[in-house]
Amino acid sequence: MGDARRVGILISGRGSNMRALVEKAEGYEVVLIASNKPEAGGLEWARSRKLATWGTDSKGLGKEKFDRELSATLDDHGVGTVALAGFMRILSPWFVEQWRGRIVNIHPSLLPKYRGLDTHARAIAAGDTAGGCSVHLVTEELDAGEVLGQIEVPIAPEDTAQSLEQRVLAAEHLLYPRVLGEFVNR
Numbered sequence: 001m002g003d004a005r006r007v008g009i010l011i012s013g014r015g016s017n018m019r020a021l022v023e024k025a026e027g028y029e030v031v032l033i034a035s036n037k038p039e040a041g042g043l044e045w046a047r048s049r050k051l052a053t054w055g056t057d058s059k060g061l062g063k064e065k066f067d068r069e070l071s072a073t074l075d076d077h078g079v080g081t082v083a084l085a086g087f088m089r090i091l092s093p094w095f096v097e098q099w100r101g102r103i104v105n106i107h108p109s110l111l112p113k114y115r116g117l118d119t120h121a122r123a124i125a126a127g128d129t130a131g132g133c134s135v136h137l138v139t140e141e142l143d144a145g146e147v148l149g150q151i152e153v154p155i156a157p158e159d160t161a162q163s164l165e166q167r168v169l170a171a172e173h174l175l176y177p178r179v180l181g182e183f184v185n186r
């Protein structure tokens with residue numbers, strides 16, 4: 001089992017949280033960026049920073065085959081903690097079992113509210129006065145693992161899902177590096 005402070009980040013897209021985790025790394029080291037989308041913008045950035053990357057299209061591979069290759073790659077790099085950052089793929093029960101207690105995710109709501117997608121629109125539609133973001137442990141159930149840290153972001157009457165998303169994203173970039181640093185050194 002790898003040292004908990006050796007972090008592998010999984011992305012599917014632009015990777016702004018991945019960048020925050022790399023740039024504000026304190027108490028941990030990012031040793032691999034992996035993606036199920038070889039064309040993910042975040043991989044390009046990671047390569048430009050000379051970070052180790054792995055991009056394999058999950059389409060076509062069976063779910064568990066992809067997850068087994070991913071897990072082996074994480075092991076090869078001595079990863080001890082897996083940080084999901086906009087990873088838009090449900091991990092198989094096999095992977096979750098393999099990495100139990102060592103996978104964290106960032107979610108753009110104040111969990112347990114609004115698991116899943118469209119969190120900001122749902123918070124506004126409900127008339128909530130605050131939204132926010134949560135870092136949580138990953139289990140088999142979507143966005144349902146133990147919450148490790150949150151930041152609350154006030155919702156203004158004129159907010160749209162887009163304006164709220166921008167402010168919550170800025171909060172995510174503060175929250176995730178801090179909580180990950182605490183988690184791997186707990």
Ligand code: GRF
Nearest residue numbers: 014015016017086106107108
């Ligand atoms: C973020 O809103 C994160 O909370 C959610 O997916 C989005 C990823 O954005 N899980 P980025 O790729 O980190 O910019």
